[in-house]
Amino acid sequence: MYKKRWENLRRVDDNFELVPETTKRAECLTRVNFTHVSFDCNEEHVAAIDTTGHLYFIDLSNDCPCYQKLGNIGRATFLTFNPINKLEILVGLITADIKILRVNVNVSQFCLLIAHKYPPIHFSFYKKYCLTSSCREVIIWYLDSCSKAQQLKVNTKNVIIKKASFSNQGHIVVLYYNDNMQIWNYNQLDNDIKIDPKIYGIRNIKDFVFTQNGRAMIIASAQNKIVILNTCNWNLIKTLTLPDNYVGIKCFSLVPSPLDGGSNNVLACVSSNCNIHFFDLNQACFIHMLQPIKPIRKIAVSPSGRYIAYIEKEGNLKLLVTELLFPKKCESTKKLAEPCRPVAHKVREHLNCVRKYIKEELRSERLMLILKEFGEYPEKYRVLIWSTILQLPGNKTAYNALANKSASIRYPSDILKDYPLASRSKRILLTTTVHCLIQWCPLLVQCTFLPNLIFPFLIIFQKDQLLGFELILSILLNYCQKWFEYHPLPPLNVLGIIENILLQADPALLNVFCERGITSSEYAWPLLRTAMSEVLSSSEWLILWDHLISLKKPLLLLMCVVSYSICSREIIISTLYSEESIKRYFIKQGHVGAQELLKVAQQLDSDIPLRVHPSQYLRNDIIELSSTGPYPPFMSDDFPKFLTDEISLVELEKLKEKRRIMRRHNREALKVEEMNRLKHEARAFMDQIHRTRLDEAERYFKEQFSDANWELRATEDELGEHEVDPECVCMSDRFHDVPHLNLYASDEDVLDLNEDRTKLLQRNVDTLEYEVQSLLNSLRPRKSVSSLL
DSSP, rough: OOOOOEEEOOTTTTTEEEEEOOEEEEEEEOOEEEEEEEEOOOSSSEEEEEOOOEEEEEOOSSOEEEEEEEEEEOOOOEEOOOOTTTTTTEEEETTTTTEEEEEOTTTTTTEEEESSOOOOOOEETTTTEEEEESSOOOOEEEETTTTEEEEEOOOOOOOOEEEEOOTTTTTEEEETTOOOOEEEEETTTEEEEOOOOOTOOOOOOEEEEEEOOOOOOEEEEEEEEEEEEEEETTTTTEEEEEOOOSSSSEEEEOOOOSTTOOOOOOEEETTTOOOOEEEETTTEEBBBBBSSSOOHHHHHTTTSSEEEEEEESSSSSEEEGGTTTSSSSSSSOOOOOOOOOOOOOOHHHHHHHHHHHHHHHHHHHHHHHHHHHSSOOOOOGHHHHHHHHHTOOOOOOHHHHHHHHHHHHHOOGGGGTTOOOOHHHHHHHHHHHHHHHHHGGGGGGGGGTTHHHHHHHHHHHTOOHHHHHHHHHHHHHHHHOOSSSSTTSSSSSHHHHHHHHHHHHEEEHHHHHTTTTOOOOHHTHHHHTTTTTSSSHHHHHHHHHHHHHTTTTTTTTHHHHHHHHTHHHHHHHHTSSSSHHHHHHTOOOOOOHHHHHHHHHHHHHHHHHHSSSSSSSSSSSSOOSSSSSSOOOGGGGGOIIIIISSOHHHHHHHHHHHHHHHHHHHHHHHHHHHHHHHHHHHHHHHHHHHHHHHHHHHHHHHHHHHHHHHHHHHHHHTTTTTTOOHHHTHHHHHHHHHOOOOOOOOOOHHHHHHHHHHHHHHHHHHHHHHHHHHHHHHHHHHHHHHHHH
8 A cells, every 4th residue: 555645746847747656567667657637626636547557646735736646546547526525536447337536545445336338438527417428328427326317328339439528507418430419408318319510511520528608519520620519509609720731639628717707718629649739719820838848648627727737648747837838918820710701702613612622632642541441432432532533624615525526427336336235324325435535536436445445434434424534535545555556456565565574473374374375465455455344343343443543553554464364373274274264264254352453463563673664665654634625635656557647537437438338239149149049949849849749640640541441451352342431432532631731941931930820830730630530530430330240
């Protein structure tokens, strides 16, 4: 147990300093820092606690403050005096309990307030009640009986509590980490109201405090904004903006003055870099300090504002007198806003202001931190972020000029015939964009891979066709360098650069490609011409291009193409043996993640020697579009000379038209030839059928005629001189009277046959069959008569 021995604080200039005692552990000294400090309501005593849990009690009643070390009470989360009993101290512990100690007795004697499940962090008082809050609970205690009075129903299912506090008028405000506020009045705990601070133009709230009279609440946000609300109706009273060079507020406290009537016009603001500044709310300016203050961790202001105690970053406790810190008259270092006559601004001025604000908010440094933390941009803000990074100007004049010209000229649809779309709106969007691109650079009319390249980007910007078109221009100007020197062949120069990088990074994999007959046109060009949209899922593709656009390194796309093969190394070597399987692999969606791809690509970018690096041949910076005038022309020098010099575009179109006419004539000639062939085969088939039927009829007639003659001879022998039926005698003549069919007509006669001639021939055949059948019927009765005779 520590002896209650009083010692004087060390005086440093006009301030007093208390250094915590070091402890000895395992034969070495351990640094001890103060963590919490608090004043009593009469400003006669100060309590402080260090990292080891030892409590210090400071007496301010003498000219030279003195202190005593009371003992170890445990690791604390907050420390405060009891306003009902100034000799009692409330200490929140990391065990989630709250200790109540009396400074005039042994610290080992205490009582506990037990109700929290999580360590309490914040505290505040109202009359005889104390409010304590953890990350999940808000509890009100009755101080007279040291018992639990009420536990508020807070919504901590999806979000945790950042801070909760009482006001001196009985308001209870709970701030959540999603910036929502839940408010009660102590007399009506069954009713609560919810406030979204976004309606006041602030977000990411850092801290809030009530004035001593409880009539106003002051809120500080991450945008260097301070908002003051009226607690009667929660309306906005005032909004102040800190200077641009001020680092964001971490926390703040009110500094009361004797004549402010409890309205508290001075704020002690601790910035994110641990510096302290004093801000005058009335004058909207910083107050000059007479003494420099080192970076601090925590600050506590006495109830009347006479003293300020703060814990330095080194862990020492400093105590200073407020009136020695400020001059008698406040001098502003920088005015935030000068009073001026209200003037109506034009729409253009408002838009320029909004663009300036967006540009300041979406700085590259902040965006890269978002990518590092979350891996991608929010889908809701991706269009805005990409447009800001690439500085897309939204040049309506230049875009409308291209769109109007392309609408009046009818382009051939060959470029889009291999890219059908079921959605009509997307088909129109793609068609319009392609026609505008052709109007911008007519040589792109031969670029068959253009729809595959631009369509994924258009889907992202489909709600803003102008920015979508400008994004495509930026992609073509920056990420498609030297793609058209061998047009319409693949860019052999760029593919050669990729092959050199792969040779340097993984020669064994390149050797596998060579052994299996795979060139860079099969493993690299399919990835380039689709911007890697075919081999990555939609989400992974967006992550990839979030990084490619944010890094502003166009050549990193080539590194990503190489890294895709390296990441697929095991699959290519052990699974894909045939040439066709490898080709299919580079045009189908794989299982390589964008983060893995980027990691390997960035490693290649830093490790590849300069003699092989693409920066030796290509530009690695971004060309930005102008907000005025026409769009910059496409690099015509990148196209083959025969397209740009020897043959004009008009002559090229004439040659293409002649080629289409020849193809149409060839198709018509083939069609006529096929029809003639079918007619000839049909005629030959019909002739064969008729010939077969006639042969069968002739054979049957001969058989019947032979039988009839034999019977007639027998009958003549039996009848002798009897008269023979003339009908039987003339049977041979009747057979020879069968109509003759000309089966050997000339080719000209056959071609003149029509449908009526065919029907006539069919009727003749039917008549012949009928006569033959009649002849047979006539022979059968005579045979029976002769047999009877």
